[in-house]
Amino acid sequence: MFEIDFLTWFGYLASVVTAISLLMSRPLRLRWLNLAGSALFAIYGVLIQAYPVAVFNGLIVFIDAYYIYKIYSSSSKFSTILVQPTDGVLGVFIENYANDMGNFFPGYKESFGKHNFVAIQMRDMEVCGVVAGNRVGDELTIDIDYTSPTNRDYKPGSYLYRQSSFLKDNGITKLWASPKTQVHQDYLVKMGFGLDSGMFSRSLAG
Secondary structure (H helix, E strand, C coil): CHHHHHHHHHHHHHHHHHHHHCCCCCHHHHHHHHHHHHHHHHHHHHHCCCHHHHHHHHHHHHHHHHHHHHHHHCCCCEEEEECCCCCHHHHHHHHHCHHHHHHHCCCHHHHHHHCCEEEEEEECCEEEEEEEEEEECCEEEEEEEEECHHHCCCHHHHHHHHHCCHHHHCCCCEEEECCCCHHHHHHHHHCCCEEECCEEEEECCC
């Protein structure tokens, strides 16, 4: 009886993980969750001796692993461009992702026009994100650092904060940010920001 209950719940777990993966808008997260769900289904197939199920889901695991490798190893051409808050291209981008942006940066609509530093990020000649904040001297306080759902593989952020000289070329030596959501805070930590006087900061000197 215990064995039957365990296998049943194991099958449910595999189904739930696979279903959740299909709700993901970020390709990388979708692939990882789908891989996990398929791996669980493959194990489930072996446990109940349904070997066609095991083989089928095993193949999906390899397919997901291949695309995950492609995502991590793919090279994109990035660039960052300073714009005005009223820039038309920026306006279209914000309008298109208004609801999603509000989930990460509540109240951004009211503050956007007050920023004196606004830049759009390009990936393979397409707008993939926006960074906005207020600059005082050589320090920039970032209020918005938004990336569209299909580009959330951390590469735009890694380019801006680690690879590009864009910020330094514009005379910025220190960054500040005060995250309003846990997701944004986790992102800042991953980008090399550290807790500093109640905010998060990152030095660009050197």
